[in-house]
Amino acid sequence: MAIEYMSQEGYDKLVAELRHMEQVELPAVRDAIAEARAQGDLSENFEYHAAKREQGRLLGRIRFKQRVLENARVIDTKLLNKDCVQLLSKVEMTNLNNNARMTYTIASPHEANLREGKISIKSPIAEALLNKKAGDVVEVHVPAGLLKLRIESVTM
Numbered sequence: 772m773a774i775e776y777m778s779q780e781g782y783d784k785l786v787a788e789l790r791h792m793e794q795v796e797l798p799a800v801r802d803a804i805a806e807a808r809a810q811g812d813l814s815e816n817f818e819y820h821a822a823k824r825e826q827g828r829l830l831g832r833i834r835f836k837q838r839v840l841e842n843a844r845v846i847d848t849k850l851l852n853k854d855c856v857q858l859l860s861k862v863e864m865t866n867l868n869n870n871a872r873m874t875y876t877i878a879s880p881h882e883a884n885l886r887e888g889k890i891s892i893k894s895p896i897a898e899a900l901l902n903k904k905a906g907d908v909v910e911v912h913v914p915a916g917l918l919k920l921r922i923e924s925v926t927m
Contacts, residue, residue: 775843778859781882782845789836792829800826839881853927856900858892861926864900867908867919877901896920 777785800822807819848859856862856877863874875890877900883891890897896918899911905925911918 773842775839775879775881776846776858777843777879777882778848779845781879782840782843785836785840785843785881789833789840792833792836796829797826797833800829848927851927854925855902855904856922856925857902859927862900863923863925864920865923867921872923 803822804819804826807813807816807822810816810818813819846859851857851859853860858877858879861874861876863872865872875888875896877892877897878884878889880891880893883889883894892898892901895913896911899909900920900922903909903922905922908919908921911920
């Protein structure tokens, strides 16, 4: 797995999610397995099999988050170039096709959340914006067609 750059906020959130899964969700699943096992015949015990599937799913998620955290590097925002678009930049832009204004923060794939205005650095829009400056116009191929975006401002 490659190095994952992220904000301190994203790193802390990932650590909290992992801790919650390990300390709250996993013991609850283990209790459900023990309770189902106590009911007797395991071959036809739906609750037991469902709890075992949930345990497998949860352990997979825990291992994934552990690997992400092992490879995570928190970015010091003081060292970033504030003139051009890069990871953790807040970009205000105008869609020149319909004059709609939008603002997004370029985030790691693990922090991306459209409701919070954070798009993944691996998305087509973010890839097109990388290393561009305010005033630049970029064309982006997205599933809906071709977007022309003008960068209005770049901040941290």
